[in-house]
Amino acid sequence: MSTISTPRPGAVGQVETHHVELFTAEAPLVLESGETLGPVEVAFETYGTLNADRSNAVVICHALTGDAHAAGVHPGAQRPGWWDNIIGSEHPIDTDRVFVVCANLLGGCRGTTGPASVDPATGQPYGLRFPLFTVADLVAVQRALLAHLGVSRPLVAVGGSLGGMQVLQWALDYPGELHAAVVVCATSRLSAQNIAFSAVAREAIMRDPNFFGGDYLANGTRPSAGLAVARMMAHITYLSEEGMREKFGRRLQERRSAPRSGFDVDFQVESYLQHQGQAFLDRFDANSYLYLTRVMDYFDPFADMAVAGPKLEALDTRFLVVSFDSDWRFDTAHSREIMRVLSAHRVPVTFREISSPHGHDSFLLVVPEYHRTVGAFMRRMETEALANAGPP
């Protein structure tokens, strides 16, 4: 029986982000669309130690706005990485046992090549000239990084939301490569409502007068108002009504002495969203937001069963699918659909809906039953990997 230790922030210790050029102008990344992209630089971090037979690699696929800094602390920083509560010694993803790799996504803006990177053809940032790409392309870059690190068969790929979508695509496209897949509050297909939210977020960015058709960097500015609004709205979808009621209720901000216009930030929930929007500006690029939300909109790996069917038949990956009962961004029906399709194609699945008041964000938080489930699954996968390796 696995036990859940109380997370100790920064248990992984001091870490740093590494950079590697995985594709070059001469040997570019060939995208699913057939377009090419090079050079491609990837920012990544690793925690723990790769074992001698390279069988203990765990890949963390981050969600829409994550980055390579999943755990530990950077020199001089206070806050640990975004998934520090699940990664570390004696944590569900136990760095005493596994070698953890987390890379910033292709198209991101946190050290991996994306729309804000300089296009070698023009010497200017790509902007909207960056090619469109897909979840399969995100996986191609993840795999290239693992190859660079000497790993051909990861033990487990883990991801929440867009991260889980990558894990699902990976398992489908490369049967036998992943021993196990952990897919948390993800989807195999966005609903009309999901796409609608993304569409409004993109409109907010593109209608910002400082957007300049995506060439805002060349114009020395950024569509900050639009990006902040996009983030504020998206953030509402990451929480639950119950969670917001508990956290903010209708409580008002401390009264200020300045005269009020009537439309100040009066309620605490307004202040919180404003902070979320503003803080996002420091770490995210508007074009990356456009591209990555588009990638999610088009994700639909089970759309054509003539293509997906044979992939599903060939699947040889253990699946853990987890959802949260208060998540309405990708509610349990999305996870159940993944489970239903896998099971209909004779793929065994472990699935659980976990109770948590924190909505879609639950996957990033310490929800004890969730961590216990992931921990138990991980321990089992480590045991199976040892058995597969056989006697030394």
Add this chain to the structure above:
Amino acid sequence: MRPDLGIIAEMIPNGSRVLDLGCGDGALLENLITQRGCQGQGVEVSPEAFHACVSRGIPVVSADIDKGLPDFSDGSFDVVVLSQTLQATHRPALVVREMMRVGQVGVVSFPNFGHVTLRLQLAFGGRMPSSRTLSHTWYETPNIHLCTLRDFEQLARAEGLHVAERRLLASNGGPSAPWRRHRPNLLAAGAAYLLRR
């Protein structure tokens, strides 16, 4: 593994794809997977049993079978097992219907409430009967839909199901003594049925 699970395992062809409803800690599925080349999938509502399955590598879906099996497609399993669980369901007919939708064949085992010791307890003791398999007090028992072998066979007929095989169980879960076969509804402590559509 419980003796009755051993008997159920014998009723399942090697290499089958098996769905075990109310799979508990996954002992039957582990046996079928490791000893009989089966592919196993469990369904379990108890969080503790769910974790036991995850820890021993048994694929398990956390779900309440009283709500049907909407996550599983028609005929997607060779065998669906319901061992010592039918009597604890709220809607036994629905559960049987759903298991026969999802599986080619079904295996159902349950304690026989027509067993002579239980009849005697009620007739002469004037109290709700208890036994090794039915050990709860009446006010705490999860077993809310107890039935006799005849009752179950009547349900199977009503659902248009054919009993392909019946194994009688003793009170310890092992095979029932041969002489009890003459009056199974009175003398067998339980039974495992192989059902076909």
